[in-house]
Amino acid sequence: MTIPAFTRTQLQAGAPGPDTALTVGVLDGVHLGHQSLLKQLVEAARERALSPGVVTLHPHPLTVLRPETRPSYLTSLEERMQLILATGCAWVIPLTFTSDVAEVECEELGRAFYEHLGMRLMVLGPDAAFGRGAPRDTVERMRQLGEELGFEVLQVEPLMHDSERYSSTAVRKALEQGNMERVAEQLGRPYRLAGPVVRGFERGHTIGFPTANISVAADRALPALGVYATRVHLEGQTYCGATNIGRRPTFEAGHISIETHILDFDGDIYGRRLELDIIQRIREEKAFPSVEALSSQIREDVASARRLLQ
Numbered sequence: 001m002t003i004p005a006f007t008r009t010q011l012q013a014g015a016p017g018p019d020t021a022l023t024v025g026v027l028d029g030v031h032l033g034h035q036s037l038l039k040q041l042v043e044a045a046r047e048r049a050l051s052p053g054v055v056t057l058h059p060h061p062l063t064v065l066r067p068e069t070r071p072s073y074l075t076s077l078e079e080r081m082q083l084i085l086a087t088g089c090a091w092v093i094p095l096t097f098t099s100d101v102a103e104v105e106c107e108e109l110g111r112a113f114y115e116h117l118g119m120r121l122m123v124l125g126p127d128a129a130f131g132r133g134a135p136r137d138t139v140e141r142m143r144q145l146g147e148e149l150g151f152e153v154l155q156v157e158p159l160m161h162d163s164e165r166y167s168s169t170a171v172r173k174a175l176e177q178g179n180m181e182r183v184a185e186q187l188g189r190p191y192r193l194a195g196p197v198v199r200g201f202e203r204g205h206t207i208g209f210p211t212a213n214i215s216v217a218a219d220r221a222l223p224a225l226g227v228y229a230t231r232v233h234l235e236g237q238t239y240c241g242a243t244n245i246g247r248r249p250t251f252e253a254g255h256i257s258i259e260t261h262i263l264d265f266d267g268d269i270y271g272r273r274l275e276l277d278i279i280q281r282i283r284e285e286k287a288f289p290s291v292e293a294l295s296s297q298i299r300e301d302v303a304s305a306r307r308l309l310q
Contacts, residue, residue: 001100001103001104001105001108001132002104002108003104003108003109003112004098004100004101004104006096006098007095007096007100007101007104007112008112008116010093010094010095010096011055011093011095011112011113011116011117012116014091014093014117015116015117015118016051016053016090016091016117016118017051017118018050018051018118019049019050019051019118019119019120020045020050020051020052020053020091020117020118020119020120020121021041021044021045021048021050021051021052021053021119021120021121021122021123022041022052022053022054022055022113022117022119022121022122022123023037023038023041023054023055023122023123023124023125024054024055024056024057024095024109024113024122024124024128024130025054025056025057025125025128025130026056026057026058026060026061026168027054027056027080027084028060028073028074028075028080028168029074029075029080029168029171029186029187030075030080030083030084030087030187031074031166031167031168031170031171031186031187031188032159032161032166032186032187032188033125033158033159033165033166033167034166035087035188036156036159036166037123037125037156037159038052038054038084038087038088038089039087039088040123040154040156041054041089041123042087042088042089044121044123044154045121048120048121050120050121051090051091052088052089052090053089053090053091053092053093053117054084054089054091054092054093055093055095055113055117056077056080056081056084056092056093056094056095057094057095057097057130058077058094058095058096058097059096059097060073060097061097061102061134063097064097064098064099064102065102070219071219072172072219072220072221072222073217073219073220073221074168074171074172074187074191074221076217076220077094079192079194081094093117102132103132104131104132105131105132106130106131106132106135106138106141106142107131107141107145108131109130109131110122110141110142110145110146110149111145111149114149114150114151119151120150120151120152121151121152121153121154122142122146122151122152122153122154123153123154123155123156124138124139124142124153124154124155124156125155125156125158126155126156126157126158127158128155139153139155161185161186166186167186170182170186171183171186171187171191172221174186175191175221175222175223175224176223176224177224178223178224178226178228178281178284179281180223180228180278180279180280180281181280183223183278184279189277190231190277190278190279191223191277191278192275192276192277192278193214193216193220193222193258193275193276193278194214194216194273194274194275194276195214195215195216195217195258195273195274196214196215196271196272196273196274197212197213197214197269197270197271197272197273197274198213198214198215198270199213199270200213200257200259208295209261209295209298209299209302210261210266211244211259211260211261212259212260212262212269212274213257213258213259213260214258214260214274214276216258222245222256222258223245223278223281224281224284225245225246225247225256225284225285226244226245226246226281226282226283226284226285227242227243227244227245227281227282227283227284227285227301228242228243228244228245228278228279228280228281228282228305229241229242229243229279229280229282229304229305229308229309230242230243230260230276230277230278230279230305231276231277231279231309232260232262232265232274232275232276232277233274233275233276233277234262234269234272234273234274234275235272239262239263239264239265240262240263240264240305240306240309241260241261241262241263241276241305242260242261242263242282242298242301242302242304242305243258243259243260243261243276243278244257244258244259244260244285245257245258245285246285247285258276260274260276261298261302263302263305263306279308279309280308282301282304282305282308283301
């Protein structure tokens with residue numbers, strides 16, 4: 001199948017102009033493995049006087065190929081693009097992944113990158129596979145196409161950590177365990193959740209610990225339910241926080257909410273954007289027999305958060 005017209009238009013609209021070096025993939029999370037790949041891309045591009053960039057697939061191909069899996073994201077598309085650019089890449093093109101794109105052979109995609117993006121170097125990771133069926137021999141097929149058209153293909157080695165490869169899967173596994181130290185080791189930074197402050201039930205005010213509730217996308221990967229020590233970023237200022245991610249079983253709320261008590265802060269911040277760096281899990285979420293018992297535990301949680309973040 002040939003390249004869909006919409007895909008061709010996306011590539012042409014995002015074309016950076018000069019000859020390019022690029023990689024292609026989802027790159028969700030932009031973890032240290034991704035960062036290593038991108039740094040090697042940038043260096044190889046510099047040596048060849050090429051413009052380095054990324055074609056990032058969005059939404060995740062699994063949402064199209066296996067919609068019942070409903071994959072969650074470690075970063076929003078905007079965050080992913082910012083993180084990619086921070087590695088030294090000059091441009092990022094989000095390529096909308098559709099059922100039509102899923103039917104395109106990898107050679108047709110490579111040809112489109114060559115024709116519309118001026119690709120003269122393709123840098124690929126150790127398990128690179130894209131195009132119809134995500135063939136295992138994608139790299140070899142790209143090399144054959146490169147010989148035909150006149151572009152180079154480099155494949156980089158995986159970056160390892162404690163005999164485990166850096167991967168989005170490893171990040172999600174650590175998130176599910178609430179192991180935020182491990183998440184940070186994989187990402188090279190704390191895990192961040194961000195969103196506007198929205199109104200909740202406002203029970204925090206009644207028990208002496210007002211909270212800011214943020215709204216995040218339903219497809220965002222969340223840590224294991226529980227209470228966490230967090231760093232809170234608000235309009236250029238950073239505060240310490242104690243954040244509950246959970247269903248508030250004491251009040252039988254049901255749905256998951258993200259509520260943060262910001263230490264040493266008092267103000268109306270409804271509607272403002274809050275960014276949370278989730279540093280360390282304090283405890284798992286549990287129901288309490290009374291509001292008084294919950295309030296006593298929150299007092300301990302706040303003290304623990306203050307101690308952990310000092």
